[in-house]
Amino acid sequence: MSLMHGYLVGLTLFMISSKWSKAIQAHMFRAEQLARNSICNSRHGCAIYRRNTPMGLGWNKDKTHPAAIACYSQCIHAELAAILSMSEEQLEGCDAYIARIMRSKNEALGMSRPCRICMQMFRRAKLRKIYYTNRSGNWTMEKI
């Protein structure tokens, strides 16, 4: 009985301490799963949502793409991979979730704030917010 009580108290505390809604947590999880598809050393995944509808999904890739050659030296960033399946008008008002999964450190989350070029791309397309994993392995949010 006391074990159950402790569990429930723990669960309640967890729910109160979590600052993200269930839907946002699900979108974050989606971005983390996408990052696992990457075969690059640094694995990033990006999920772009309009409210709760996934609009574009991607992960970073080594191969080049005509749209990437002008911007990136080596690979297509997850953010670009995600928006390649969308039109630029579709991006307006969307939120992007970008995760990095480390190969070492038991697949801990790593820094995944969009680079300068991806950030410019998002600003131009009028995204609302970006959520990304940070250096301490937590999710953080920035308004664009």
Ligand SMILES: [Zn+2]
């Ligand atoms: Zn980038």
